Amino acid sequence: MKIIEKGRQGIMKVLECLALLFFLKDFRRVQWQAKLVVLLPLAYIASPIDLIPDGLMFFGQIDDLIVVRFIYALLKTIIDPAVLEDCREQSQALLSDRGSIA
16 A cells, blocks of 8 residues: 555656646746746657657656656756745646546
């Protein structure tokens, strides 16, 4: 049970990071450099060109997860903490709404 719960928490953290990146790209208080930092990893994740091919079961998504976590850590240093907190609240609200529907 603990492994399943830890896996679920990890997946929710990654989903929260992705939602946060999505909300940061449209936020008016975010500098254009930070928006570029947000758009580049999203383009990498959507791109069919990967460091590790996505055809490999679990291992194909590892590079995508690493990119998301790295960009999240980088954005925490670039963006104003108040803006980041607003976007985090929006992403948590989105995920909690989705969780109640499913």
